[in-house]
Amino acid sequence: MTLDADLTWIDNNAPYSRRFEDRYFSREDGRAETQAVFLDGNELADRWQEQGRWQTGSTFHIAELGFGTGLNFFETLHHWQKLAPEHARLIFTSFEQYPLEPEQIGRALAVWPDLADLATPLLNQNSAKQYQFGNVTLNLLLGDARATLPTWCEQADAWYLDGFSPAKNPQLWELDLMHQVFDHTKVGGTFSTYTAAGFVRRNLQQAGFDVRRVQGFGGKRERLQGCRVR
Numbered sequence: 001m002t003l004d005a006d007l008t009w010i011d012n013n014a015p016y017s018r019r020f021e022d023r024y025f026s027r028e029d030g031r032a033e034t035q036a037v038f039l040d041g042n043e044l045a046d047r048w049q050e051q052g053r054w055q056t057g058s059t060f061h062i063a064e065l066g067f068g069t070g071l072n073f074f075e076t077l078h079h080w081q082k083l084a085p086e087h088a089r090l091i092f093t094s095f096e097q098y099p100l101e102p103e104q105i106g107r108a109l110a111v112w113p114d115l116a117d118l119a120t121p122l123l124n125q126n127s128a129k130q131y132q133f134g135n136v137t138l139n140l141l142l143g144d145a146r147a148t149l150p151t152w153c154e155q156a157d158a159w160y161l162d163g164f165s166p167a168k169n170p171q172l173w174e175l176d177l178m179h180q181v182f183d184h185t186k187v188g189g190t191f192s193t194y195t196a197a198g199f200v201r202r203n204l205q206q207a208g209f210d211v212r213r214v215q216g217f218g219g220k221r222e223r224l225q226g227c228r229v230r
Helices: 030-039 043-047 072-083 102-109 112-118 147-150 175-183 198-209
Strands: 007-010 013-016 059-065 089-096 128-133 138-143 157-161 184-193 210-215 220-226
Touching: 013 102, 030 043, 030 072, 030 128, 030 184, 043 157, 059 175, 072 089, 072 102, 072 112, 072 138, 072 220, 089 102, 089 147, 102 112, 112 157, 138 147, 147 175, 175 184, 175 198
Parallel strands: 059 089, 059 157, 089 138, 157 184
Antiparallel strands: 007 013, 128 138, 184 220, 210 220
């Protein structure tokens, strides 16, 4: 197994990217950040339990820029298993250019044993691009999202925009890519992100999203979320 040499461990075994000089998740509490920013930010609990949403075989689709350690996916899976109707189906598609090895993902998730247990199917496979967790499908689309997203043929109900800091990884927040995110969002679909960077907000607005600033997580004053209204 060849581990990503650009990943190191800091502050009580937290994953850190040398490539982007940034953490994979919040120093305060990565799991709480996922809950606040991505699940609550996209109002997923309410949407999953909305009466009349689910017909037999109905599917909810989440897409993500930046799979990283898989924390966002496994926290989403954890809540889906508690909240969604049994007959509902979730597809989670994540775009990742620099995938971590299963050993690194397992180490990053070890602080949350229940999530590490959920991750067993992924940790036991080295090269799969699709994983099944009951009625939840995880698709990993590897490569530069600027190349892979334009060729994707689906639209998402919700987006997790979770690249590294816009100051360190501006390519994942540029205007052309935000246009692709918009085009691959269903009307009424939403996005949420931890950042409130001005150029990110402007790019999302120019792409067509209705964007608003909301209270940030932890020590951050603001972050962005929004929707495609037409």
